[in-house]
Amino acid sequence: MGYRRTFVATLPLVTIAGCLSDSDSGSGVGDGTDETVPDDQHEDGDETDGGTDSNWEDDLERPDETVELSDGIETDETLTSDVLYRVTDQLTVDATVSIEPGTILEFEEGAGLRVRGLQGGQIVATGTPDEPIVFTGTQKTPGWWNGIYVWGSESHDNRLEHVVVEYGGRESDGTVHLRGSRLPITNSTLAHGDGYGLYVDEESSIEGSENNQYSDNEAGGVRLSANSVHSLDAASTYADNGVDAVTVGGEDVEGEDVTWNSLDVPYRLRDRTAVREATLTIEPGTTLEFEEGGEFRVRDGGGLIADGTEDDEIVFTGTQKTPGWWNGIYVWGSDARNNALNHVVVEYGGRESDGNVHVRHGRLPITNATLRHSDRYGLFLDPNSTIPESKANTYTENAAGAVKLDAHTAHYLDSNSTYTGNGEDAVVVDGTDVEHEDVTWSALDVPYRLRGRTQVRDVDLTIEPASTVLFEEGGEFRLRDGSGLIARGTEDEKIVFSATEEIPGWWSGIYVWGSESHDNRLEHVIVEYGGRESNGSVHLRTGRFTITDCTLRHSDAWGLWAESDVAVNDDVCAVNEFSDNGVGDCTIDG
Known part of the structure; x- marks a missing residue:
């Protein structure tokens, strides 16, 4: 447990005019003196609860001299590592604040740091691996202070490098919160926040950020918009937060x-x-x-x-x-x-x-x-x-x-x-025209389920052996002018044209109208449960077709109906099997 003592000292030249508490009252910096605190304890004497992942307290020596900051920075200033800065209120930055490696800023309850770009504010905090810059709370409690809030500052000089920011997020969405600003963050730790470690709104940029650690933040490591996600790098770590995810608006x-x-x-x-x-x-x-x-x-x-x-x-x-x-x-x-x-x-x-x-x-x-x-x-x-x-x-x-x-x-x-x-x-297939290029329907491990009318025009459609094509009620498969159908199964892998319900007349059937392709063929094919609004499960109106080793069955009309203008193999009624067709099995010339 530390202790507090007071002594009088002449302040160094970097003391910030207009930024120290009571500076207008004749005490403190106004008369060349200040209350200084060899502060190796935190407010209320509370012990720390594990420190930060960067172990900065092991790396940095706490200065014997403390300077309180409470008002605002209106001219370019540099904060140095030879004093400990205690921020007692909302500290606004309307100029350039540069912070030297090894500098420690402690924030009292509810205090914060606000960089206002519209007033010319920017922050340049460049530490080193051995001497990080630290923004922390006087008490090791998430949300003890507000955090760093950068609003409207798009300066290319802005940066946080080798920085630790911890225990913020009290009245802010993040320990570091950007609104309409640009702030690259590199080699830094944002931890122990009551909200997110880093919160970036849609008008802000963290381009160039890399190799950071976001940990032990209640809402998550980072929250940003989709247009900024590419600025997050794989070398940084985002785990071990209240929510282990990067939240993207x-x-x-x-x-x-x-x-x-x-x-x-x-x-x-x-x-x-x-x-x-x-x-x-x-x-x-x-x-x-x-x-x-x-x-x-x-x-x-x-x-x-x-x-x-x-x-x-x-x-x-x-x-x-x-x-x-x-x-x-x-x-x-x-x-x-x-x-x-x-x-x-x-x-x-x-x-x-x-x-x-x-x-x-x-x-x-x-x-x-x-x-x-x-x-x-x-x-x-x-x-x-x-x-x-x-x-x-x-x-x-x-x-x-x-x-x-x-x-x-x-x-x-x-x-x-x-x-x-x-x-x-x-696989559900909406009926439409198959056209523009010759194609093949592959044999799948499930049937094709066709809705409405499917029509082949000006191309060849090949259906692989072992394919099953099921038609919903009233469906139809139509072969038109300039098209071809090549459905060649095998004895062991037949192609099946059937119905979603095993009811004769459930679908219309295969209708050939004007297809003269010499490749047209049904071989080792089963066609069943057709004949709904057709003269047969297979209806050949005009064109050319060869049908061999097929089974045509369970039609509500004919199994095969071939009109006089069709060129079909002469033995079509003999080399195929017909059964359970409502009107008849096979007829040529209609």
């Missing part, structure tokens, strides 16, 4: 391409974060947690590169492990060629979105990814969207199903991905 990321580094804690995102007119790269090993109702949106001109690795996946998740907790990743109008989700986990989305990942008029390759625990689909793909080269993904435990997309994008799904373990084990 929802805002647009725009104006320049940036990278979000992998930290030792997750990013915790609030509200909606949107990437516009910039490319955001997220490093492998990064975790992003979204609060309830949050959303990650990539808009026109924006790009997202989330390229993880097998050992260091990138995770997009919810702060609560509840399906539909947040909206998900929404790519709207972004067709950037470098968009990518690779070795990524996206989970617990689908709140006000149709999928954990929802692509609308955009382009997003997805590889080696896991999309799970959505309240809707794992992946929802709107018309005019693409997921080229997507492969080796896992879609599981999604309430509505693994994937929902349109017929003209179904070819993006690969057989090396898994689509099982969902609320409905099927």
Whole structure:
């Protein structure tokens, strides 16, 4: 336990005019004397509760002389390490305050340091590894003093380097709080705060900050806006706080391409974060947690590169492990060629979105990814969207199903991905035209579930052996002019065209109208439960077709109906199997 004694001394030349208490009353600095305190104890005699992580008390020698600061700094001043500064009130800085290495400033209860840029205030605190600058409380209690508040100061001279700031946050959101200001922080410790260690508003910058420690702060290490996240470095530590996450306010990321580094804690995102007119790269090993109702949106001109690795996946998740907790990743109008989700986990989305990942008029390759625990689909793909080269993904435990997309994008799904373990084990395909390029539908581990009419125009569609295509009520598969259908199964891996309900006439069937391709073929195929508004489960109106080794059954009309203008193999009624068809099995010439 220390003790207090008083003696009279001549103050050094650096004593701050107008900043010392009672300076106008003829005592203290006004008459060349001051009460000085060899202060190796803190106010009220309280013992410390462990000090700071920087162990500055072991490194620095406390000066014998104490100077009290209470008013304001209105002219450029330098604080030196040969005295201990005790701040007794809110100290405003309206000029440049430079602080020498090894200087200690102690703040009484409710006191603080406010740098006012509009009045010309700036702070230059440059310590060294052996002589850090210390801002602390007279009592080792989180929130004992307000902290350092920098308001409207955009000076490029501002800096905190080799600094310890601790026990602040009393009437401030952070031990260091920036509002409309610029302040690089390097090699520093912000600790034991009642709020955040560092609070950065949306108009502020900490560009150039690195190698800091944010620990034992009640609300978390750092809170900042999305447009400042790239200023956080991986060499700093953000763990061991009341909330072990960096809190990110929802805002647009725009104006320049940036990278979000992998930290030792997750990013915790609030509200909606949107990437516009910039490319955001997220490093492998990064975790992003979204609060309830949050959303990650990539808009026109924006790009997202989330390229993880097998050992260091990138995770997009919810702060609560509840399906539909947040909206998900929404790519709207972004067709950037470098968009990518690779070795990524996206989970617990689908709140006000149709999928954990929802692509609308955009382009997003997805590889080696896991999309799970959505309240809707794992992946929802709107018309005019693409997921080229997507492969080796896992879609599981999604309430509505693994994937929902349109017929003209179904070819993006690969057989090396898994689509099982969902609320409905099927890939939902909205009926639309398949056109513009020849494509293949891969054999998946779940059926394709088609809604409405799917029509092939001016291209060839190949369906792989072992594929199952289920049609909802009233559905139809139509082959039009200039198109081709190549459905060649094997004896062991048949292709199945069936219904979501095993009821004859549930769907219309396969309707060929004007397709003259010599490649048209059904081989080792089962077609069943069709004939709803068609003359047969397979209805050949005009064109060319070969049908062999197939089973046509459970039609509400004919199994096969071929009109006179169709070129079909002569033995079509003999080399295929027909059963349980409502009107008849096979008829040629209608």
